[in-house]
Every structure is written in structure tokens, then in C-alpha cells.
Amino acid sequence: MRMLRKIWPVGLLSLAVLAGCRQDMHNQPRFKPLAESDFYSDLRSSRTPVEGTVARGQLREDTYFYTGKVGNNPGEVMPFPVTAEVLARGRQRYNIYCAPCHSRVGDGNGFIPSRGFPRTPPSFHIERLRKAPIGYFFDVMTNGFGIMQDYSAQVPPRDRWDIAAYIRALQLSQSAAASDIPAGQKVPSVAPVFEEPGSGATLPVVQIATPEHGEPKAAGPKEEKP
């Protein structure tokens, strides 16, 4: 027992010493991205550029590329050639940022509005939007429209154009006639059911009942408690 009594203080002391030398190196007094700072009055370490300054590579000379407008009217053309890569990227970005509300086929029946939005977004396949110039979609993504907030912070301009191109592709695909399909190509008559997401988050589970209080109970994959 005497042994124990001798070792315990040593053990405790070494623990205390170890704990003591830990934090200085772990938490260095420098700015980490988006971390709090007590130096500035708004407590933000991330600063906005000084007014009137332009960071290298951010001079927005190409007005059409950044606004989608010619004068005050939405433009009709893509600012760069549309390739298969552009559409693939547009599809990927569309499924991340737009599909939650607009749905993967663009009919406006996305999952989020069904949870209690006052109204659902319009389908991309209505006459007005099918006739809308491509710059219009870019402008809506950049500045928002109605209850849709702008996505200029979440989606960079190049991706917004890719998405606009993909929306056009969706519009064409949803109003295509059998004669538009190249000879020899087979197209399924029913839209594929997304059971397994190729990428992106887990697909929402299907709701079966809505209790009176709180959120609807979900059915589907078992939810494990961590």
C-alpha cells in the first residue's frame, strides 16, 4: 500500500503536467477560417474586402458572364460552349442545390416544399419558363425570385451557367417527342426510380403518417441511435 501512496502523486503530477502543456500548441493564437476573433468588433476573423478594392482574378469584366443580362434583359446565349462535361456538371450541381425544391426532373415537386412551404415552385416545363431565355435562369439563381433566395454565395457563376444549361436539357427531355430520339437509341417510358443515390446525400425516407405534434414520423431505413 505504501507503494501506491508513493506512486499516486507522481502519476497525478505527470497527468497534470501533460494536461498543462497541451493546449498552447493545440490552440494557437491565429485566425482559423470563420473562427471567432475578439479583435474586431463584429467578432469575425474572416473579413470582407475593403470597399472599392478588387481581389486578383475577381474583376468582373465580363458583365454577361456575371449577370446573364444584356442591358436589362436576360440574354439568350450561353457565355461558353455547352459540352457533355458542362451538362454533367450542371446535372450534379442541380441535384445538390436545386433538386431539394425543384425535384430532380424540374417539375417543382421537390421534397422540401412538401414539408410546409406556402407554395411549391413552378415546374420548369410550363410554357412561360420553356420560352424564358437562358439568362433568365442565371439571373434567378443570382438574385433570387419570389420566396426563392439567391444562390450567388453557394453556387459560383460558372456552375450557375452549367445548371442553367442543364435546366434547358431537362425542359427538352420532358417535352421530347418520339421523333426526337436518334434512331437505334432506347429510352425507357417510365422515369427511373431513384432508390440508390449515385452521389450526394441519403435520399429521404418515405413518410407514412403525420402525427399531430412535431415532425412527421418517417418509415424506411432503420434509424440507429449512435
Added chain:
Amino acid sequence: MQIFHRSTNTLSRATIFGAAFLVAVLLWGILELQRSPYITYAGVARPQPAPFSHQHHVAGLGIDCRYCHTSVENSSFAGIPPTKTCMNCHSQIWTNAPMLEPVRESFRSGKSLVWNRVNDLPDFVYFNHSIHINKGVGCNTCHGPVDRMPLMYNHASLQMEWCLDCHRHPEKNLRPRDQVFNMRYEQPSSDTPVEVDGKTYTDQLALGQDLVKKYKLRTVTDITSCSTCHR
């Protein structure tokens, strides 16, 4: 004449071995403690200004990681969404929920929400999200089943031995790039084959070794050298 009783022979032996044993146990205890959630906080949910549930937003609603963590693919930092991202939806749904009052207050006043950082590496470690994403390390490889976390906690210990486990054997964890954000991805097995470039894999090692080549990973010597992470 014997001064000591015969039993002291046993006693002395017991004390010597006992002391060695005690020291060993103490050392082991310290090492275990150092790896335990008591130190690493692994699995311990942190209090947040609003009880944001990744489970609800990811598994329940199907929102992609990148909807909020916009810079994860091309920056060292995954990005904490600005309050406006919350308000994209919450200006329309749950607009009166008391739980969301801190969010609305932040949006009204323009003051940032102060989230408590969960996955916090020591500052002497250089870490870059984008390189991991682009080399085929899935989000949940490090962050765990985020789609089943009602409150955020760190899944891994975030200790150096844990980093090195993967840096020494990257092929054990790589997956195709288009599956990086898939929270339900499963490593290839005979039940869940994975197809890449027309080739079907049923074995993680085979897939991993091919992906190491395909994504041009640096050699293990390179990615385990000190200055890769401590620069």
C-alpha cells in the same frame, strides 16, 4: 538465527513483481485514457446554439453535404454555412419554432451564430479537405454516420495514430469519387459490388489498389512523412 520469517521470501518477490506490474498498469492506464473519449471527445455530442440535426437534414430530407458545406471540394476548409443558407428554407418552414429563434435572431441582427466546433484538429496539423475528397476519401470515412447523428459528434479520435492508419494503407478506405458524398456507400463485397470504369469489384483491396493508381496518390512514404501534415 533467522531474522525474517520464511514467508518474507514470497512477500519480497510479490512486492518486486507487484511494483513492476503496477507501473505497467499505470502506463497502460495513461495511454488508454489518452485515447479515450474523455480526452478525444469521440462520440460526445457538443452543445450548440441551435440543436441542428444532421440526421434530420441528411437522412430525413436528402440534402447533400455540399448544399451547406460549399467549399469542401476546393478548399482546405469544408465551410460552415452562413445563416442565410438556413434561411433559404427556414424563412418558409418552421418559421415560428422556438428552437430556431437563435437562427432568426442571427439573420435579423447580422451577428454570426457561434457554433461549437466538433471536429477540431490541433493547430499544428495541416489538413486539407479538398485533397481527401478528390482522392476518393468518403465523408463518412472520417466523420462517421453523420446521417444518423441527431447532434453532431466526432466519430474518430482525430489522433495521429488514426490519421496514420489510413495514410499507411490508403487502399483500405478509398472509394470512387462519385461516391464520396454518398452516406450509404458500402465497401465492395459480393453483396454490394462496386463498378468503376466498367470493372466490377467485390473486394476493397482490389478496388483500393486500382484507385490509388487511378487517382495518382502519392507514395506511402510521401504521405506518411512528417512534413506532409506538420508543415
